Amino acid sequence: MNNNPSKVTPRILSGFMELLPADQMLFNGMLGVIQKSYERFGFIPLDTPVIELAEVLLAKAGGETEKQIYRFTKGDSDLALRFDLTVPLARYVAQHYPDLAFPFRRYHIGKVFRGERPQRGRFREFYQCDIDIIGDGALSLLNDAEIPSVIYATFTALGFSRFTIKINNRKILNGFFESLGLASQAADILRSVDRLEKAGQEAVQQELAGLGAPPNAAREVLAFIGLTGDTAAILSQLKQMQISNGTFHTGVDELEKVISYVSALGVPGQNYAIDLTIARGLDYYTGTVYETVLNDYPGIGSVCSGGRYDDLAGYYTNKQLPGVGISIGLTRLFYQLREAGIITPKSATPAIVLVIPQTSDLRVPLQAATELREGGIPTAVYFDDAKLKKKVTYASRLGIPFIIVIGDDEVAGGYVSLKDMSTGQTSNVSTKEAISLIRAKESANNGSSTDPVSA
Amino acid sequence: MNNNPSKVTPRILSGFMELLPADQMLFNGMLGVIQKSYERFGFIPLDTPVIELAEVLLAKAGGETEKQIYRFTKGDSDLALRFDLTVPLARYVAQHYPDLAFPFRRYHIGKVFRGERPQRGRFREFYQCDIDIIGDGALSLLNDAEIPSVIYATFTALGFSRFTIKINNRKILNGFFESLGLASQAADILRSVDRLEKAGQEAVQQELAGLGAPPNAAREVLAFIGLTGDTAAILSQLKQMQISNGTFHTGVDELEKVISYVSALGVPGQNYAIDLTIARGLDYYTGTVYETVLNDYPGIGSVCSGGRYDDLAGYYTNKQLPGVGISIGLTRLFYQLREAGIITPKSATPAIVLVIPQTSDLRVPLQAATELREGGIPTAVYFDDAKLKKKVTYASRLGIPFIIVIGDDEVAGGYVSLKDMSTGQTSNVSTKEAISLIRAKESANNGSSTDPVSA
Numbered sequence: 001m002n003n004n005p006s007k008v009t010p011r012i013l014s015g016f017m018e019l020l021p022a023d024q025m026l027f028n029g030m031l032g033v034i035q036k037s038y039e040r041f042g043f044i045p046l047d048t049p050v051i052e053l054a055e056v057l058l059a060k061a062g063g064e065t066e067k068q069i070y071r072f073t074k075g076d077s078d079l080a081l082r083f084d085l086t087v088p089l090a091r092y093v094a095q096h097y098p099d100l101a102f103p104f105r106r107y108h109i110g111k112v113f114r115g116e117r118p119q120r121g122r123f124r125e126f127y128q129c130d131i132d133i134i135g136d137g138a139l140s141l142l143n144d145a146e147i148p149s150v151i152y153a154t155f156t157a158l159g160f161s162r163f164t165i166k167i168n169n170r171k172i173l174n175g176f177f178e179s180l181g182l183a184s185q186a187a188d189i190l191r192s193v194d195r196l197e198k199a200g201q202e203a204v205q206q207e208l209a210g211l212g213a214p215p216n217a218a219r220e221v222l223a224f225i226g227l228t229g230d231t232a233a234i235l236s237q238l239k240q241m242q243i244s245n246g247t248f249h250t251g252v253d254e255l256e257k258v259i260s261y262v263s264a265l266g267v268p269g270q271n272y273a274i275d276l277t278i279a280r281g282l283d284y285y286t287g288t289v290y291e292t293v294l295n296d297y298p299g300i301g302s303v304c305s306g307g308r309y310d311d312l313a314g315y316y317t318n319k320q321l322p323g324v325g326i327s328i329g330l331t332r333l334f335y336q337l338r339e340a341g342i343i344t345p346k347s348a349t350p351a352i353v354l355v356i357p358q359t360s361d362l363r364v365p366l367q368a369a370t371e372l373r374e375g376g377i378p379t380a381v382y383f384d385d386a387k388l389k390k391k392v393t394y395a396s397r398l399g400i401p402f403i404i405v406i407g408d409d410e411v412a413g414g415y416v417s418l419k420d421m422s423t424g425q426t427s428n429v430s431t432k433e434a435i436s437l438i439r440a441k442e443s444a445n446n447g448s449s450t451d452p453v454s455a
Numbered sequence: 456m457n458n459n460p461s462k463v464t465p466r467i468l469s470g471f472m473e474l475l476p477a478d479q480m481l482f483n484g485m486l487g488v489i490q491k492s493y494e495r496f497g498f499i500p501l502d503t504p505v506i507e508l509a510e511v512l513l514a515k516a517g518g519e520t521e522k523q524i525y526r527f528t529k530g531d532s533d534l535a536l537r538f539d540l541t542v543p544l545a546r547y548v549a550q551h552y553p554d555l556a557f558p559f560r561r562y563h564i565g566k567v568f569r570g571e572r573p574q575r576g577r578f579r580e581f582y583q584c585d586i587d588i589i590g591d592g593a594l595s596l597l598n599d600a601e602i603p604s605v606i607y608a609t610f611t612a613l614g615f616s617r618f619t620i621k622i623n624n625r626k627i628l629n630g631f632f633e634s635l636g637l638a639s640q641a642a643d644i645l646r647s648v649d650r651l652e653k654a655g656q657e658a659v660q661q662e663l664a665g666l667g668a669p670p671n672a673a674r675e676v677l678a679f680i681g682l683t684g685d686t687a688a689i690l691s692q693l694k695q696m697q698i699s700n701g702t703f704h705t706g707v708d709e710l711e712k713v714i715s716y717v718s719a720l721g722v723p724g725q726n727y728a729i730d731l732t733i734a735r736g737l738d739y740y741t742g743t744v745y746e747t748v749l750n751d752y753p754g755i756g757s758v759c760s761g762g763r764y765d766d767l768a769g770y771y772t773n774k775q776l777p778g779v780g781i782s783i784g785l786t787r788l789f790y791q792l793r794e795a796g797i798i799t800p801k802s803a804t805p806a807i808v809l810v811i812p813q814t815s816d817l818r819v820p821l822q823a824a825t826e827l828r829e830g831g832i833p834t835a836v837y838f839d840d841a842k843l844k845k846k847v848t849y850a851s852r853l854g855i856p857f858i859i860v861i862g863d864d865e866v867a868g869g870y871v872s873l874k875d876m877s878t879g880q881t882s883n884v885s886t887k888e889a890i891s892l893i894r895a896k897e898s899a900n901n902g903s904s905t906d907p908v909s910a
Contacts, residue, residue, distance in 0.1 A: 008514040010550035010771040013532065016504040018547070020554050021561075028500050040828050042806030042835025042855075045483050049471040049580055050505065050566060051525070051536075059463040070506070070534075072527030074570050077468065079525075081506075092473070095465035099475050101803070101852045103839060106476075111505060115529050125504055135839065142817065142838035153828070264818040266825040316465040348556070351497030362597065363719040370721040373495050373608070380497025383597035384558060384590065397556045400497075 015118035016125050017331055022345035022399065027334050030158060030343075034129045034328060035109055037154040041146070043107035043131050048088040050111070054080040057087055059315035068114040081113040085130045085327070086312075093134055094316035102136035103143065109330075121339070123331050132325030134312055139322045141254055144288040144308055145261035147326055151292055151304050152267040154328075162295040163303075165267070166275035169255040170285050170307070172238065173276070175248025176224060180217045189213065190279045193225050225277055231259050234274045251287075258288055286310040290326060300336045304328045347399035351380040352438060354395040358388060358407035365406040368416055368431045372404075375435040377442075396421060401445075402438055404431075470573035471580050472786055477800035477854065482789050485613060485798075489584045489783060490564055492609040496601070498562035498586050503543040505566070509535040512542055514770035523569040536568040540585045540782070541767075548589055549771035557591035558598065564785075576794070578786050587780030589767055594777045596709055599743040599763055600716035602781055606747055606759050607722040609783070617750040618758075620722070621730035624710040625740050625762070627693065628731070630703025631679060635672045644668065645734045648680050680732055686714050689729045706742075713743055741765040745781060755791045759783045802854035806835040807893060809850040813843060813862035820861040823871055823886045827859075830890040851876060856900075857893055859886075 012018050019027055039045075054071050057080045061069070070081040082088050085108045093104060109129045116122055131150060133143045148165045155163050177186040192207040199207075201222060208218035227237050238252045255274065262272055278291050287308035294300055306326030313321050337343045353372055357365035365381065372379040380400070382391045388405070395403045405417040415428045418437065429437065467473050474482055494500075509526050512535045516524070525536040537543050540563045548559060564584045571577055586605060588598045603620045610618050632641040647662040654662075656677060663673035682692050693707045710729065717727055733746050742763035749755055761781030768776050792798045808827055812820035820836065827834040835855070837846045843860070850858045860872040870883045873892065884892065 007771055007773070008511055010546040010768070011508070011511065012504055012546075012550075013506065013508060013534070016506065018503055020551060021499045021501070024500050024502060027502075039805035040831075040833045042804055042809075042833055044476045044804045044853075045479050046476070047479060047482075048473055049467055051468065051471065051568065051580060053466070053468060056463055056466065070527070070529055072525070074525055079468070091465040091467075095467075096475060101849055103837075105804075105835060113506065125506060138839070140839040142836075146836065146838065149825070261817060261821065264821045266822070313465070315463055317462065349497055349499045349560075350494035354497075362716060366716065366719045367721070370604070376495075378495045378497055380560060381597075381601065382558075383601065384593070384595040394556055398499075 013124070015116070015123055017123050017335065020348070022348040023338065025347055025350070026338075026343060026345045027330075030334060031109060031127070031129070031330060033157045034154055034330065035107070037150070037157050038107040038109075038129070038131055040153070041105075041131075041150050043105045046089070046092065046106045046108045047110065048082070048085075048092055048108070050081055050113075051079050052082060052088065052091070054078040056091055057082060060087065060090075068116055070113050070115055083114050084112050085110060085128050086132075086325075089130075089132055089134075090313040090321075091316055093321060094313040094319070097317065097319060102134065103139060104134040105131070106134075107131045121332060121335055123335070126329060126331030129328040129330050130325060132312075132323050134321050134323040137320050137322075139324065141257050141288075142261060144254075144324050145258045145265060147288075147290060147306065147324055148262045148272055149265035149267050151290070151326060152271055155292065155304070160294060163271060164293055164295055165272040165304075166278050166291045166293065167255070167258065167262070167272060168275055168278035168289050169251040169258075169287055170279065170289055171247045171251025171287060172255060173251075173279060175245040175251055176243065179243045179245040179248060180213070180220060182211075182213055182217060182221075185211045185213065187279075189221060190277070193221065193277060196222075196225065227276055230269075231272075231274050234276070235259065254287060284309055288324065297336075297340060297342065300333075300340070303333050347401070349380065349398045349400060350378045351398070351400050352377050352442060353379045353402045353404055353434075354391070354398075354400045355379060355381045356388070356391045356395075356403055356405045357381065357383075358405055359411055361411070364411045368404065368406060371431045372435060372438075375432075375439075377435060377438055401441070402434075404434060468579070470571070470578055472578050472790065476803040478793065480802055480805070481793075481798060481800045482785075485789060486564060486582070486584070486785060488612045489609055489785070490562070492605070492612050493562040493564075493584070493586055495608070496560075496586075496605050498560045501544070501547065501561045501563045502565065503537070503540075503547055503563070505536055505568075506534050507537060507543065507546070509533040511546055511771075512537060515542065515545075523571055525568050525570055538569050539567050540565060540583050541587070541780075544585070544587055544589075545768035545776075546771055548776055549768040549774070552772065552774060557589065558594060559589040560586070561589075562586045576787060576790055578790070581784060581786030584783040584785050585780060587767075587778050589776050589778040592775050592777075594779065596712050596743075597716060599709075599779050600713045600720060602743075602745060602761065602779055603717045603727055604720035604722050606745070606781060607726055610747065610759070615749065618726060619748055619750055620727040620759075621733050621746045621748065622710070622713065622717070622727060623730055623733040623744050624706040624713075624742055625734065625744055626702045626706025626742060627710060628706075628734060630700040630706055631698065634698045634700040634703060635668070635675060637666075637668055637672060637676075640666045640668065642734075644676060645732070648676065648732060651677075651680065682731055685724075686727075686729050689731070690714065709742060739764055743779065752791075752795060752797065755788075755795070758788050802856070804835065804853045804855060805833045806853070806855050807832050807897060808834045808857045808859055808889075809846070809853075809855045810834060810836045811843070811846045811850075811858055811860045812836065812838075813860055814866055816866070819866045823859065823861060826886045827890060827893075830887075830894075832890060832893055856897070857889075859889060 069083050111125055112128050113125050115124055151165050177183050188211050192204055196204050205218050227234050235256050278289050285307035289307035291302035292304040304326055308324040310322050312323045355365050355369045369379050369381045401421055403419045410416055416431055418429055418434045419426045524538050566580055567583050568580050570579055606620050632638050643666050647659055651659050660673050682689050690711050733744050740762035744762035746757035747759035759781055763779040765777050767778045810820050810824045824834050824836045856876055858874045865871055871886055871889055873884055873889045874881045
């Protein structure tokens with residue numbers, strides 16, 4: 001910051017995230033892992049405009065979205081910034097329908113914008129990392145089962161092991177509330193039930209009564225929500241419930257099928273569970289719903305959520321386009337993991353080596369740098385005049401793991417002086433040998449460094 | 456498009472790029488190559504907010520920028536979308552100065568926004584891929600020499616071989632025009648000279664006279680601009696010129712030093728040249744300037760430009776922050792290469808294999824898919840009910856190179872049926888063998904597919 005009145009104070013808006021290099025490297029590493037994981041499942045990358053016509057983006061929206069959206073005019077156009085990646089997907093699929101092959105499996109990693117009231121850990125500009133599978137008219141339930149396997153692979157690749165993918169089916173909830181004559185109060189009841197852990201059984205029961213639930217219905221809701229056990233136990237209890245509601249039973253059937261395939265898709269039993277309290281976006285999801293929690297950090301809430309919807313693009317097209325998808329809110333997740341000390345930055349640069357020329361004829365050091373890069377090793381050169389100590393400090397400040405010093409002795413001797421910054425060990429080797437040594441060390445390190453989480 | 460009056464027509468704004476999957480894959484491939492190349496030179500990734508305070512973004516701007524910028528209010532805030540990545544860099548470096556290690560080498564790949572009048576091949580939202588090296592108080596000229604080696608490595612990695620990095624030094628131009636007493640007309644003269652090829656010597660000479668250049672000065676300008684030969688010949692002619700202007704001679708010295716190191720940095724002689732007509736951003740660059748042209752497609756213009764500036768962040772800070780950098784306008788470059796047929800999409804998905812289950816018990820096909828992914832092969836599964844022919848058509852429509860069919864016979868026999876879609880060859884192999892076969896074929900293909908350009 002400067003206080004010179006003729007200068008503009010350099011600053012960003014509150015509610016926006018901007019990272020210093022080491023954190024940016026960490027963030028990009030997570031983003032890259034997610035992208036690679038999505039691609040490994042054959043999801044197709046998509047990139048839609050940040051600015052769209054307000055009419056198009058707001059075709060479906062209302063309430064909070066209308067208030068939060070960044071909307072403005074330019075010339076005659078009523079414009080807005082996208083507030084999620086789902087509405088652009090719906091528009092894209094409706095618009096490009098004839099050119100797409102269905103099921104259309106797409107991922108989209110990009111920034112979205114919401115002018116929310118700023119609060120700690122909430123951002124107005126943030127990355128979402130979405131996958132969706134869209135069917136043309138119909139979409140097999142097996143796709144619902146694949147989603148947890150993508151979540152599992154992605155969070156495992158991010159270095160987590162103790163996380164739980166909670167699975168439910170909205171038809172079970174809807175049918176259950178219908179059977180109690182409480183369909184219209186479902187949203188309020190779920191919100192109330194959400195407070196069970198904090199407020200206690202008594203308080204929630206009173207709240208439910210206040211919502212118009214007769215005492216026995218309130219008891220039934222609490223008993224239903226309280227169903228516990230492994231997936232098999234919960235499914236068996238659900239099937240034994242005396243509920244004469246078709247939607248409920250369809251939901252139980254769907255959940256059972258999804259659960260049966262999640263295991264065949266290689267998701268270990270400890271990483272998924274049925275949770276009958278998961279509802280998600282009440283006016284949007286129509287079947288399977290997911291939330292994912294980190295077992296050791298429940299306070300972070302769901303780190304990956306989504307579900308099945310019957311009608312992606314009804315506001316744009318008459319085509320019936322059912323889909324299933326999830327989203328990782330990476331900006332918020334990164335912020336929370338970083339605040340909690342679960343992840344820590346390692347290096348402030350992609351460079352693995354800093355070449356330090358200590359000779360007036362730079363040809364040899366420059367050729368060494370080129371050779372290192374051709375050997376696949378990200379290499380920076382310290383070009384500016386400075387004492388050796390300053391150059392070495394530069395490398396350690398950025399967390400560059402190796403330095404190569406080339407002075408007149410090295411040039412005359414035809415070798416380079418390689419220093420491993422973590423051990424302090426120095427060796428005089430050929431550039432080729434340096435490449436081998438660095439590669440060996442880095443691949444040994446990468447075995448552990450793909451695991452940002454110690455827990 | 457639909458004409459149902461109750462629906463919103465799905466569409467995007469004119470002047471915005473949105474790609475179908477195969478083109479998006481091609482675009483992302485280019486972006487990935489550029490990113491990897493920048494990182495190989497040890498540039499640090501940066502990501503700044505898309506939305507900033509208008510006051511901050513417009514600290515320096517005027518004229519066209521003010522007209523083109525997307526600016527709007529939200530609550531009490533006067534906001535704008537970034538129109539380049541240089542102003543955010545200047546703001547970032549000024550704001551985070553104490554936390555950065557200098558020279559600060561950063562790359563930034565991101566969208567910028569300019570509400571230009573829409574014309575073919577111009578976009579209002581487009582990707583820039585920038586690198587800059589910022590010094591604290593001073594920055595060695597060697598950094599200017601490194602930039603062409605980054606350009607060379609990047610365009611080579613993109614598959615180009617016939618391109619020329621044109622290098623000049625603004626001090627030569629400034630000093631030359633000063634020596635003729637034409638310093639204030641320099642911009643107009645350069646614009647006029649730019650038309651030399653089209654308009655001819657005579658017309659340009661008349662224009663120069665109209666700008667106030669005496670006949671002998673006009674002749675000198677044209678002679679100067681017309682200096683030809685290889686870098687050594689041009690440098691020798693420059694040094695022999697009888698010009699008593701210090702700036703001119705400093706420029707010649709700088710250019711000579713930069714050129715001498717470009718070759719040591721591994722850039723072949725045919726890929727760079729001195730071009731005394733290159734000026735670039737007249738009020739911004741102060742030393743070395745670069746433009747890059749594809750030899751076989753001169754109509755595309757410069758595909759990568761930039762230069763040296765003395766004062767990056769003077770609008771935000773009193774610190775003297777000289778720098779040198781370049782930018783690739785990827786959206787425009789992609790559009791032009793695609794229009795000219797220089798690049799063509801290959802596949803519409805990252806998936807290398809489509810697993811097609813033809814059995815009611817999906818456990819074996821699903822396990823095969825998991826094994827393939829664990830073997831590093833991006834794999835999609837066709838989950839929906841359909842005839843085999845439809846499933847195979849899906850794979851060929853997306854350009855997926857291999858399919859694996861698993862029916863009851865395959866399950867009973869403990870093998871999979873692998874089909875190479877390019878040859879039509881089918882073989883019954885274990886999943887492990889399938890992984891080896893696919894890997895071998897893909898790595899053979901990748902040798903050539905890193906070369907999108909046939910020229």
